Amino acid sequence: MDATGLKAMQAPLKEAYRSDASRALVTLKARGSIDGQSVACKVETGRAIAIAGLHPATGGSGLDLCSGDMLLEALVACAGVTLKAVATALDFRLGAATVEAEGDLDFRGTLGVAKEAPVGFQAIRLNFNLDTDEPQERIDSLLKLTERYCVVFQTINQKPELTVMAKR
Numbered sequence: 142m143d144a145t146g147l148k149a150m151q152a153p154l155k156e157a158y159r160s161d162a163s164r165a166l167v168t169l170k171a172r173g174s175i176d177g178q179s180v181a182c183k184v185e186t187g188r189a190i191a192i193a194g195l196h197p198a199t200g201g202s203g204l205d206l207c208s209g210d211m212l213l214e215a216l217v218a219c220a221g222v223t224l225k226a227v228a229t230a231l232d233f234r235l236g237a238a239t240v241e242a243e244g245d246l247d248f249r250g251t252l253g254v255a256k257e258a259p260v261g262f263q264a265i266r267l268n269f270n271l272d273t274d275e276p277q278e279r280i281d282s283l284l285k286l287t288e289r290y291c292v293v294f295q296t297i298n299q300k301p302e303l304t305v306m307a308k309r
Contacts, residue, residue, distance in 0.1 A: 193207065223294075233273070235271060235275075
């Protein structure tokens with residue numbers, strides 16, 4: 142797809158959202174069920190069931206997906222799609238590109254071993270490897286816009302309002 146095709150595809154959506162902002166508000170949902178046999182959660186991905194379990198650093202076998210890895214994978218997926226969309230819209234000359242995310246966890250926090258150890262990622266690094274001959278200022282603009290429009294990046298960066306509740 143080129144910039145013209147992308148703009149043509151998105152133009153009616155943008156116009157609809159400008160004329161009625163409520164049309165742009167969409168509730169995305171995820172669903173999972175607790176596994177009755179092991180410490181795992183079966184997550185419905187829309188394509189298959191992904192089984193998330195304990196990370197080996199918390200006693201898991203390593204056979205199930207780790208939710209921390211899944212968070213990084215969601216960041217990579219969103220950043221990659223956003224990078225490609227922005228590059229397309231800007232007519233940015235981009236050959237091959239890869240996206241990598243890595244994050245640092247102190248599992249003492251997750252396991253309750255040390256109260257001073259935080260639960261969750263302490264740092265996340267998002268790296269892009271780009272095959273391009275574009276000048277550095279265009280690369281900088283591409284990365285800035287990718288960061289700005291990547292939903293997962295901005296969600297992690299700006300901490301949304303979170304609610305936890307149980308239904309019976």
